[in-house]
Amino acid sequence: MKSKNKINVKEAIEYVARSWDDITTTTIQNCWKKTGILPDLINNSDSTEELSEENIELTNLLYEKSSEENTAHQKLINEIETYINAIDEPLLTEDILFESEIITMVVADNEIENNLSPDSEEETEESPLPPVTSKEALNALKVLIRYEEQLSDNDDYNKVSSNDLCKKNKKQVSLEHIWIN
Structure with missing residues (x-):
């Protein structure tokens, strides 16, 4: 069965980019939660409302103490966030040329063009051979x-x-x- 909708590589990349742009931060957060890799630091809003004021103060105090003592945990969270943010950054695919490098390249090209041998100039002036018939x-x-x-x-x-x-x-x-x- 032949597919009527053929796409090229450029269109495929555009489809993937559009799909990635449609993903919300909530979707990504839910994915991280479902993996079970990261501990759940934020309580659900329903359970927070049920806590009394004393429990809220104690919970906040525990979070403050645990964040002070557990810098490695915070460092891990920061590294994960850095990794997630780095995905959307453009990658450098070519070296950036300085003006001196560009000038050197242009001068070298001009020297090559100017130093053509007399034989090669004659060859370029000749007309191309006509195509051979059947x-x-x-x-x-x-x-x-x-x-x-x-x-x-x-x-x-x-x-x-x-x-x-x-x-x-x-x-x-x-x-x-x-x-x-």
Whole structure:
């Protein structure tokens, strides 16, 4: 079954970029929560409302103490956030050239163009050869075949007639023939 909607690489990249842009931060946070890798530091709003004022103060005090003592935990969270934010940053794919490097490259190109040998200049001034026609190619093949026939009459190669060889070479070989032999 052939697909009617063929896409190229550029369109595929655009589809992926649009899909990534449609993902919300809530979706990413939910994914991290469901992995179970990170501890849940934020209580649900329903359970927070049920706590009394004393429990809220104690909970806040515990969070403050645990954050002070557990800097490694905070460092891990910061590294994860840095990693997530780094995904959206553009990557450098080429070196940035300084003006001196660009000038050096242009000067080198000009020197190459100016130092052409006289022979190469003559070659560039000549007009290109006209394309070979089918009739000329066929005549050249016939001349080549006659030449080969004149070399030696005892060769096994010459026993095959030139017309049979030409006809055989014009036919397309089937894949079945290749796999059977």
